[in-house]
Amino acid sequence: MSYVAIKGGKAAIDGAASASEYLRSKGSLDEPLTLAMIEEQLRLLTSRVVSEGGLYHPRLAALALKQFQGDTLEAAFALRAYRSTKPRLLESPVQDTANMRCIRRISSAFKEVPGGQYLGATYDYALRLLQLDLANEDPAAFKAVAKSFLRDTPETELPDNFPKVIDSLRAEGLLPPVAPSRAAAFDITRDPLVFPVPRSAALATMARAETGGLLAMAYSNMRGYGDVHPTVAELRVGYLPVMLPHPVTGELMEAGEVLVTECEVVAMYEGTNGDELPTFTLGYGACFGHNEVKAISMAILDRALQKGMQDGPTNPSEDPEFVLLHVDGVDSMGFASHYKMPHYVTFQSDMDRLRTTQQKMQQKESEATT
Amino acid sequence: MNLPRKEWAAALCALPASEVKHLANVLSGELEVRDVALPHAGLGLLNLRDGAFEESYFIGEIPVARAEVIVRSAGGMEERGGALIVDDRAQFARSIAILDAVMAGKLPGSVPAMTLVQRGMEVRQQKQIERKKLLTATRVDFSLLGQEDDEDEE
Structure with missing residues (x-):
C-alpha cells in the first residue's frame, strides 16, 4: 500500500473533529450523557466494547462509546489504544x-x-415489539422500576455458585x-x-x-x-x-x-x-x-x-x-477504513497503466484497419 | 466480627473510595507510613480455565493497582500492609494497603478500619442479595411441564 503525505488538510481535519462534536451536542437541550447512564442503561453495548477491546474496564468503555457516539468498533479501538499505554503488572493465577x-x-x-x-x-x-412508552419515560416511574423489583422479589436461599x-x-x-495442557497460555497481545x-x-x-x-x-x-x-x-x-x-x-x-x-x-x-x-x-x-x-x-x-x-x-x-x-x-x-485515506499515488499509477493499455489497444486496432 | 485478612480488600473496594482514602489519610497523620514500593497501576492478564477441557487461556486484561507499605505506630509497633485490586487508582490501593497494615498489626486505628471493612462486607452482601433476586424471580419450574403433553418439546 502506498500513501502520500499531504499538506493543507490540517484545518479540514481540525474542522472534522469540531463537526463531530457539533453533531454530538446539537439539538441536545438535555444534559450530556453520563458514563453511569451508558454503563447501566446501555449495559449490553458496554459489554460489547469491553470484550472486543480486550480490557475489562466498563467505565472507560462507556467513555469510549460516548466519545465515538455509539460506534462499537471505534470504541473498542480506543480501549485497545488505552491498554497499549499501560504497563503489564501481572498475569493472574488461573481462575475457575x-x-x-x-x-x-x-x-x-x-x-x-x-x-x-x-x-x-x-x-x-420477549416479543420484538417496540415498547412505545419508553419514548417518553417518566423519570419518577423509571426510578421506581428497580425499587419495586427488589421490594417485590423475595429473598431466597441460593448458593453463591x-x-x-x-x-x-x-x-x-x-x-x-x-487432559489439561501444561503449556503456558498464549498471549496474543505480545506474540x-x-x-x-x-x-x-x-x-x-x-x-x-x-x-x-x-x-x-x-x-x-x-x-x-x-x-x-x-x-x-x-x-x-x-x-x-x-x-x-x-x-x-x-x-x-x-x-x-x-x-x-x-x-x-x-x-x-x-x-x-x-x-x-x-x-x-x-x-x-x-x-x-x-x-x-x-x-x-x-x-x-x-x-x-x-x-x-x-x-x-x-x-x-x-x-x-x-x-x-x-x-x-x-x-x-482498520483495513476497511484505510481505503478512505488518500491513495492518490497508487490510483494515479493505476490510471496511467489503464491509459497506456487503452492507447496500445487503440494503436493495434488502427494498425490492423490500415 | 473478625473477618479474615484475605477479605479486607474486597470489602473496602465495595465502599466509595473517598471514605477509604479519608480514613487512611487520618491514620497517616497519626502513624508513620513508608512505601515499600511506589504505588502503581497498570494491567493484568486474566488467565481462565476453559470449561470444556480445563486448558488455561487469556480472556483479556483487567486494570490492577498495587501498593505495599510499612506502617509504624508512635509506640514502635510496625506492620507491613499491601493491596492488589482490580482498579486503576494507585492511591486508592495505597489507602487500602495502609488500612491492611493497621488491621493486621492491630495498630492504633484498627477499630475504625475494621468497622469500615464490616460496612463494606454489608454492601457486598446486599449486592449479592440483589443479584440472587434476579435468579429467584426467573427460576424455571419444570414440574408443570411434566404433567402436560411433551410433544412440543424439541
Whole structure:
C-alpha cells in the first residue's frame, strides 16, 4: 500500500473533529450523557466494547462509546489504544469459572440441571415489539422500576455458585476426558499468530473478536458449511471473582470481579480408532461482559477449529487461519477504513497503466484497419 | 466480627473510595507510613480455565493497582500492609494497603478500619442479595411441564 503525505488538510481535519462534536451536542437541550447512564442503561453495548477491546474496564468503555457516539468498533479501538499505554503488572493465577456468581444460567440439554435453571435478565422470550412508552419515560416511574423489583422479589436461599452441567456428563463417561495442557497460555497481545497456533491462542483471539464477525463465521457452520450441530450444555452469565495473591501474605484473595458470559456446547459424538468408547465432542466460548451470541458463536467455532486442526479443514469455519485472522474488529475495521485515506499515488499509477493499455489497444486496432 | 485478612480488600473496594482514602489519610497523620514500593497501576492478564477441557487461556486484561507499605505506630509497633485490586487508582490501593497494615498489626486505628471493612462486607452482601433476586424471580419450574403433553418439546 502506498500513501502520500499531504499538506493543507490540517484545518479540514481540525474542522472534522469540531463537526463531530457539533453533531454530538446539537439539538441536545438535555444534559450530556453520563458514563453511569451508558454503563447501566446501555449495559449490553458496554459489554460489547469491553470484550472486543480486550480490557475489562466498563467505565472507560462507556467513555469510549460516548466519545465515538455509539460506534462499537471505534470504541473498542480506543480501549485497545488505552491498554497499549499501560504497563503489564501481572498475569493472574488461573481462575475457575465454577466460582462465578451467576445472574443467569440455562441449559438446553436438560430440563433439570443440578442447581436449577434461571433465566435471569433476557429478551429471549420477549416479543420484538417496540415498547412505545419508553419514548417518553417518566423519570419518577423509571426510578421506581428497580425499587419495586427488589421490594417485590423475595429473598431466597441460593448458593453463591453452581456446579457445571458438563461435569455430570463427564462423570457418566459421555465426554472426552480432561487432559489439561501444561503449556503456558498464549498471549496474543505480545506474540503474533503463526500457524498452527495452540488452542489457547484461538480462545484468546475469539474472546476479543468482533461479535458480528464471530457470529458470521459460526453462522456459516450452523447453516451447513460445517457440522457441529451444537447443544448448549450450559450458558451462564455472572460475576467472576478475580483471585490474586495478597502482596504481603501471598494468600489468594478476591481483588475484584469481572462480568463474564460463558458457554459450553456439546457437539456430535465421534468414534475413536482404538478401544476407547466414543464420546460427545465439546466446544467452549467465553468473553467479558454479557454477550451470549458471542459466547455461543465462539463455542461453536472452538469445536469447528478443533476438528479442523485434527482432521484438516473441510470448510471455512474449520480453518484456523481463515477464522482467527478475520474476526478481529479493530484489524478488520482498520483495513476497511484505510481505503478512505488518500491513495492518490497508487490510483494515479493505476490510471496511467489503464491509459497506456487503452492507447496500445487503440494503436493495434488502427494498425490492423490500415 | 473478625473477618479474615484475605477479605479486607474486597470489602473496602465495595465502599466509595473517598471514605477509604479519608480514613487512611487520618491514620497517616497519626502513624508513620513508608512505601515499600511506589504505588502503581497498570494491567493484568486474566488467565481462565476453559470449561470444556480445563486448558488455561487469556480472556483479556483487567486494570490492577498495587501498593505495599510499612506502617509504624508512635509506640514502635510496625506492620507491613499491601493491596492488589482490580482498579486503576494507585492511591486508592495505597489507602487500602495502609488500612491492611493497621488491621493486621492491630495498630492504633484498627477499630475504625475494621468497622469500615464490616460496612463494606454489608454492601457486598446486599449486592449479592440483589443479584440472587434476579435468579429467584426467573427460576424455571419444570414440574408443570411434566404433567402436560411433551410433544412440543424439541
